[in-house]
Amino acid sequence: MTSPPIAQVRSVLFAALGLGACRAGSPEVASSSAPPAATTLVATTLVVGSAQSASPEPPPRAQVGFVSAGGGTGHRVSGETCAPFTVERGESRGHRCATDGDCDARSACHCAEGGAGTCIPARCRNDSECATLPTAATVPECALVQFTAGCGSDTTPGFACRTANDTCHNDADCTNSDVCLGDTFRGGLHCGHNSCVKGRPLYVDGRPQTAAIRDGDRWTAEGWNFDLRDLSADARASLAETAVRDALDEHASIAAFARTLVELLALGAPPTLIGETQAALADEIRHARLCFALARAAGAHVEPGPFPEALAPFAAPEALVGSLARSVFRGGCLGETHAAVDAATRAQEARGPELRAFYREIADDEARHAALAWKTLRWLHAREPAVVACIVREELGLVAGSEDSPASQTRASSVLRALVLPLVGEFLAA
Numbered sequence: 531m532t533s534p535p536i537a538q539v540r541s542v543l544f545a546a547l548g549l550g551a552c553r554a555g556s557p558e559v560a561s562s563s564a565p566p567a568a569t570t571l572v573a574t575t576l577v578v579g580s581a582q583s584a585s586p587e588p589p590p591r592a593q594v595g596f597v598s599a600g601g602g603t604g605h606r607v608s609g610e611t612c613a614p615f616t617v618e619r620g621e622s623r624g625h626r627c628a629t630d631g632d633c634d635a636r637s638a639c640h641c642a643e644g645g646a647g648t649c650i651p652a653r654c655r656n657d658s659e660c661a662t663l664p665t666a667a668t669v670p671e672c673a674l675v676q677f678t679a680g681c682g683s684d685t686t687p688g689f690a691c692r693t694a695n696d697t698c699h700n701d702a703d704c705t706n707s708d709v710c711l712g713d714t715f716r717g718g719l720h721c722g723h724n725s726c727v728k729g730r731p732l733y734v735d736g737r738p739q740t741a742a743i744r745d746g747d748r749w750t751a752e753g754w755n756f757d758l759r760d761l762s763a764d765a766r767a768s769l770a771e772t773a774v775r776d777a778l779d780e781h782a783s784i785a786a787f788a789r790t791l792v793e794l795l796a797l798g799a800p801p802t803l804i805g806e807t808q809a810a811l812a813d814e815i816r817h818a819r820l821c822f823a824l825a826r827a828a829g830a831h832v833e834p835g836p837f838p839e840a841l842a843p844f845a846a847p848e849a850l851v852g853s854l855a856r857s858v859f860r861g862g863c864l865g866e867t868h869a870a871v872d873a874a875t876r877a878q879e880a881r882g883p884e885l886r887a888f889y890r891e892i893a894d895d896e897a898r899h900a901a902l903a904w905k906t907l908r909w910l911h912a913r914e915p916a917v918v919a920c921i922v923r924e925e926l927g928l929v930a931g932s933e934d935s936p937a938s939q940t941r942a943s944s945v946l947r948a949l950v951l952p953l954v955g956e957f958l959a960a
């Protein structure tokens with residue numbers, strides 16, 4: 531059953547792409563044949579003997595199979611041999627396996643405690659693969675980590691190399707509410723948020739950036755009169771905090787679209803794409819001002835300060851299509867879609883007509899921005915089909931099998947099934 535916010539976003543998104551719901555696929559059945567979705571890895575393990583180990587001497591290493599560090603964690607020295615399984619006539623094997631040979635090239639067979647094997651996502655299949663990386667760790671490990679689709683999704687396990695550039699080893703190395711994340715841009719593990727990317731982030735080295743805030747009110751929009759008198763002091767403070775965070779994300783989206791505009795020009799994009807990107811940039815200026823206005827109404831008199839990250843170097847010309855495709859897919863096709871559903875949900879829950887109108891406007895704009903991301907991706911795909919298709923599969927392939935997990939019950943998974951996977955299926959089939 532599709533929720534009203536998802537249905538609302540789908541109607542705007544698919545209409546902007548000139549698609550009917552039937553042509554794009556029913557969300558209730560699309561996930562069984564479409565590629566799985568993924569965005570990030572979450573490392574929850576401390577693996578003995580890794581590059582960041584406090585001990586100068588690596589501990590003795592087992593020679594075969596999966597070396598458990600307890601608690602369902604560890605690393606993979608070589609392929610595992612799990613218990614044999616049988617498949618009844620007419621039954622699907624699903625993700626069951628005895629060895630890696632039963633899994634596809636992007637998965638590995640991992641044995642549960644009882645011996646039963648399951649194909650799980652794998653960016654590596656054994657420690658020695660990790661030793662050949664240019665950024666190989668001193669003690670290379672193909673570690674068991676957790677994959678997540680973000681936005682509150684449950685996690686599913688997978689294998690990924692630890693690297694010399696890792697900035698965390700497990701969640702305990704991260705401060706605040708950050709967790710240790712695998713990074714599909716840079717590889718390796720880094721502290722970050724395991725949460726929805728809202729709107730189109732400005733990525734620098736694969737990390738979303740926002741400006742620092744300072745006192746001021748030059749970014750607030752006029753003409754909005756948010757009536758928050760019914761809210762308690764605590765509720766107002768909470769709303770102010772959320773609005774400032776949203777405002778900074780919207781402000782960062784201005785820089786993201788500005789850079790996309792320049793990159794599209796560099797690649798010779800048509801005027802329609804340039805014009806829509808410019809219009810989206812203008813939308814983000816309005817969104818930022820609206821969010822700062824809401825923050826002010828809730829008691830936060832702040833504005834964005836300088837944002838030097840907007841000047842980050844661009845990708846080399848030969849890598850520009852791939853770089854832009856990755857940021858457009860992650861920030862636009864995924865991030866803007868999540869932002870649209872998030873705003874539509876808040877509109878549904880908002881008290882008062884002003885707040886409802888505020889969130890509805892943002893929801894519709896973000897849905898159109900998601901549609902623009904798909905149009906941009908199509909254009910990039912026409913230029914370098916193999917590169918762009920590979921990037922889309924890579925971004926999605928990290929949580930293979932998650933459609934069978936409890937994560938399928940989360941809103942994030944519903945968004946992926948209803949609004950992303952049907953379009954991915956259509957995109958890759960084109």
Ligand SMILES: [Fe+2]
Nearest residue numbers: 729780814817
């Ligand atoms: Fe926005």
Ligand SMILES: [Fe+2]
Nearest residue numbers: 729730896899
């Ligand atoms: Fe946006």
